[in-house]
Amino acid sequence: MHAIEKVLARASGKREVKPGEIIQAKIDLAEVNDLYLQTIKSFYEMKGTKVWDPDKITFILDHYAPAPSIQAASNQKEMREFCKEQGIKHLFDVNEGVCHQVMVEEGLVWPGMILVATDSHTTTHGAFGALGTGVGATDLATIMLTGELWFKVPEVIKIEINGKLKSGVMAKDVILHILSKLGTDAAVYKAIEYTGETVAEMSIAERMVICNMAVEMGAKTSYIQPDEKIIAYVKERTGKTFEILKTDDDYEYAASYTFNVEDLKPQVALPHSVDNGVDIDKIKEVKVDQVFIGTCTGGRLEDIEVAARIIKNNKIHRDTRLLVIPASKEVLEKAIEKGYMTTLIKAGATFTSPGCGPCLGTHQGLLAPGEVCATTSSRNFPGRMGSTEADIYLVSPATAAAIAITGKITDPRGYIEMSGKGGEA
Amino acid sequence: MKDLIKGKAIVVGKNIDTDQIYPGRYLELVDPNDIAKHAMEGVDPNFYKRFNPGDIIVADKNFGCGSSREHAVITLKTAGVAAVIAPSFARIFYRNAINLGLPLITCANITEFVKEGEELEVTLSTGTIKNNTVTTEIQGDELPPFVLEMISYGGIKQYYIHKHEEK
Numbered sequence: 405m406h407a408i409e410k411v412l413a414r415a416s417g418k419r420e421v422k423p424g425e426i427i428q429a430k431i432d433l434a435e436v437n438d439l440y441l442q443t444i445k446s447f448y449e450m451k452g453t454k455v456w457d458p459d460k461i462t463f464i465l466d467h468y469a470p471a472p473s474i475q476a477a478s479n480q481k482e483m484r485e486f487c488k489e490q491g492i493k494h495l496f497d498v499n500e501g502v503c504h505q506v507m508v509e510e511g512l513v514w515p516g517m518i519l520v521a522t523d524s525h526t527t528t529h530g531a532f533g534a535l536g537t538g539v540g541a542t543d544l545a546t547i548m549l550t551g552e553l554w555f556k557v558p559e560v561i562k563i564e565i566n567g568k569l570k571s572g573v574m575a576k577d578v579i580l581h582i583l584s585k586l587g588t589d590a591a592v593y594k595a596i597e598y599t600g601e602t603v604a605e606m607s608i609a610e611r612m613v614i615c616n617m618a619v620e621m622g623a624k625t626s627y628i629q630p631d632e633k634i635i636a637y638v639k640e641r642t643g644k645t646f647e648i649l650k651t652d653d654d655y656e657y658a659a660s661y662t663f664n665v666e667d668l669k670p671q672v673a674l675p676h677s678v679d680n681g682v683d684i685d686k687i688k689e690v691k692v693d694q695v696f697i698g699t700c701t702g703g704r705l706e707d708i709e710v711a712a713r714i715i716k717n718n719k720i721h722r723d724t725r726l727l728v729i730p731a732s733k734e735v736l737e738k739a740i741e742k743g744y745m746t747t748l749i750k751a752g753a754t755f756t757s758p759g760c761g762p763c764l765g766t767h768q769g770l771l772a773p774g775e776v777c778a779t780t781s782s783r784n785f786p787g788r789m790g791s792t793e794a795d796i797y798l799v800s801p802a803t804a805a806a807i808a809i810t811g812k813i814t815d816p817r818g819y820i821e822m823s824g825k826g827g828e829a
Numbered sequence: 830m831k832d833l834i835k836g837k838a839i840v841v842g843k844n845i846d847t848d849q850i851y852p853g854r855y856l857e858l859v860d861p862n863d864i865a866k867h868a869m870e871g872v873d874p875n876f877y878k879r880f881n882p883g884d885i886i887v888a889d890k891n892f893g894c895g896s897s898r899e900h901a902v903i904t905l906k907t908a909g910v911a912a913v914i915a916p917s918f919a920r921i922f923y924r925n926a927i928n929l930g931l932p933l934i935t936c937a938n939i940t941e942f943v944k945e946g947e948e949l950e951v952t953l954s955t956g957t958i959k960n961n962t963v964t965t966e967i968q969g970d971e972l973p974p975f976v977l978e979m980i981s982y983g984g985i986k987q988y989y990i991h992k993h994e995e996k
Contacts, residue, residue, distance in 0.1 A: 426973070440899070442903075449986050450985075450986050450989045451993055468857065475857040476857045524895065524921055539921060540898070541899040542928045546985060549989065554975070588894055592891065592920060622891065677844065765852060765853035783846075783848070785846045786848065786871055787852050787853075788848045790854075792852075
């Protein structure tokens with residue numbers, strides 16, 4: 405069995421599970437964000453009164469942080485009241501940050517657990533050997549009611565990544581490259597395991613990036629076998645005891661792909677699909693109106709660090725604006741402490757409070773018709789960040805920083821020697 | 830839930846993501862009737878006017894990719910969509926649709942078989958799709974029994990209420 409199958413077998417009280425089998429699994433943590441008041445509505449519509457276990461539910465107010473409208477404010481108000489009534493202690497309010505960063509920092513994520521959230525990017529937690537998966541509001545409401553959810557046991561695709569990344573090339577470039585080769589439906593209904601020497605070398609934050617974007621290939625979940633780096637990080641954050649599960653030697657993957665990224669160049673995903681990635685040097689001049697560094701894909705400390713190192717002693721181009729939104733309060737505090745914020749603000753950056761920002765087109769930096777945005781976030785679908793007539797280019801934090809200086813799509817190599825990575829999540 | 834669904838085909842392309850089905854800027858809405866007014870707005874701002882009750886969306890592969898927003902199903906269902914047929918669906922959209930009682934039929938060659946406005950007839954229990962405009966028939970995948978049972982109750986909410994009452 406694969407380690408993912410072992411997690412599902414244990415959670416469903418079975419000795420063994422097989423791909424395609426439908427099982428009922430016990431959930432270790434259910435997370436609801438502030439887009440989904442429907443979760444509470446569905447809970448009551450199903451005649452729920454008390455949640456199954458208030459300690460295994462968390463509400464994180466991140467998508468509208470802080471509330472941009474009366475409706476969003478009312479939805480958040482109802483969520484706070486629900487948490488109070490139900491005795492849910494893990495309520496993270498609008499000051500805390502993006503759910504996928506907050507849960508990790510708070511020690512709510514550990515190897516071998518099942519984490520279900522009302523957010524598609526819950527695949528991020530495969531970086532910790534957790535089975536993380538996104539669902540809709542009503543699925544989540546059934547967990548609040550019963551503590552369980554039905555799953556079809558997925559087949560697993562193996563993606564092996566080898567080669568030492570060149571300076572100026574980041575995990576985001578790796579995943580955009582893989583997406584451009586495999587496409588947006590390569591892993592629909594399936595799980596993705598990442599392995600190989602590049603993955604072993606990656607920091608925790610970088611592993612979170614490639615797991616995060618597994619969902620852009622349609623994956624149900626992702627997985628990286630936990631190593632010492634992960635175990636040490638998790639032990640520092642949680643008092644939970646956990647067991648590291650391992651895939652059996654005779655496990656047969658549904659498909660295997662190998663990528664050598666040694667000579668990989670920085671990648672840019674052109675509008676309007678995440679699998680439109682090309683080498684940056686293939687792009688002719690594209691002027692950029694807004695650069696966005698942030699989100700559960702690209703707003704961690706080392707992302708902001710890279711941006712600060714590139715932008716230091718420079719100014720943001722006068723026809724471009726740079727938005728920086730730290731993924732969490734902890735990231736924000738460290739960015740202040742290390743001086744990255746001062747550097748970026750002096751150069752002309754706009755900071756807003758930790759959260760999802762304009763990634764999904766709700767607030768804090770939407771795009772006008774005809775505008776162009778380069779972003780470290782994960783999606784460039786039409787209308788994703790505002791007008792359907794705006795163009796979104798997906799890039800790494802290093803590329804985003806170089807663009808902020810020149811006002812057009814720019815290769816970050818030459819702007820920085822990226823040695824001595826921070827390695828903090 | 831009816832086993833036989835008849836409706837006019839509305840044909841769309843591949844990789845129609847949830848931002849196109851229901852743009853993010855309307856995610857704060859909670860009333861289904863408000864949500865329905867923005868159905869497919871990311872494809873065309875006036876798209877919802879094209880829907881008539883009972884219509885069947887015929888899409889190319891990977892329909893519903895992207896976010897976990899249940900609004901994407903609520904908007905289509907409330908706008909009157911009776912079923913969606915595509916060669917493949919994104920998994921969260923698939924779960925959301927089954928949970929809310931919107932039938933999805935997976936059919937590999939559906940786009941070659943149907944043109945905009947043609948009259949379709951779908952039998953859910955068998956996955957058979959008839960095109961009554963050009964009198965042809967094609968076989969989609971059968972829905973798993975578990976999914977059929979869920980849809981037969983009208984969705985997971987009714988299913989759970991029923992299970993509660995059984996106890």
